[in-house]
Amino acid sequence: MTYKQYYVFLIALTVFLASPVFANGETVRFDAENKLYRPEGWRQWVFIGAQVTPNDMNGGQAYLPEFHYVYIDPVSFEQWKKTGAFRNGATFVKELLSVGSKEGMTGNGYFPGEFIGLEVSHKDTNRFPDNPGGWAFFSYGKPPYGEISADLKGDGELDCGGCHARGAEDWVFTEYYAILNEERP
């Protein structure tokens, strides 16, 4: 085995261990009540974008405080590159971080601090036939994150689905994800 093969094997093994794909080809799994187990290895999924909606720009009461790091599962990213659409089974993770600092060596801005929350959206028109677009939304609270989701519903005006219905495409704010836009077929 050459060095090259060894490193490729190492990386492939890491991806495999970090991002298990279950026997049905899914990257996440549900319990019998359609609660979603916390995804594994999401920080090595495909990062698609970050935003910051800090408390100090929202009267001290941001709806989703501070930084968001957003990822898509790697199987759905491959599908997106081929089809420009989100497959049944598409899963997005949004991890929230506090603002750690507003001043750095390169000037004033927003710099991330600690992880403060984990939320997931998942599309499956078969599993969630009554949810608009088949999208369901889940939360794992603050660290240490829960093993199993609290359902955030997905169909009300004041919960996730209410805003996400106004995303540019299929309940997703693709307008903020330059990486998805560049990979659009």
Place this chain on the structure above:
Amino acid sequence: MTYKQYYVFLIALTVFLASPVFANGETVRFDAENKLYRPEGWRQWVFIGAQVTPNDMNGGQAYLPEFHYVYIDPVSFEQWKKTGAFRNGATFVKELLSVGSKEGMTGNGYFPGEFIGLEVSHKDTNRFPDNPGGWAFFSYGKPPYGEISADLKGDGELDCGGCHARGAEDWVFTEYYAILNEERP
């Protein structure tokens, strides 16, 4: 081949194609003058953090305008998890994005727009023995990015190294990278 094996193979193949590792185990390659070829597949490297230092928080003249998405090469990430240090060969990519919007469904904030720049730091105390910490800094300009780097030096007070010397660890601003901090051994 089961579905699971198929998808793992697909993902491993994607990582391989997106992030080639060269015969010497390196994730990047240089020309004879130590100019660095633009890394391949950096958006599927390991994302470690994002910051925003927008023009409108810096008198209209930000030193590094707007959003930064920062990645580390996957081989060096594996090394960091084992050692808590950056190996010779460690490569960071910082991609710059414009501010696309300051108002979204979840409130006021900074939302990314388009890619506007690509910069890389690379540590190698053998290749760059005269650079502090062995770090060299490179730029690929604005899109479409160059194939080969413009050297940003790395040892002056007003260029990359001048600020990076003040990063928390080894010329890296690890204080902003919660993902690295969580994976510290």
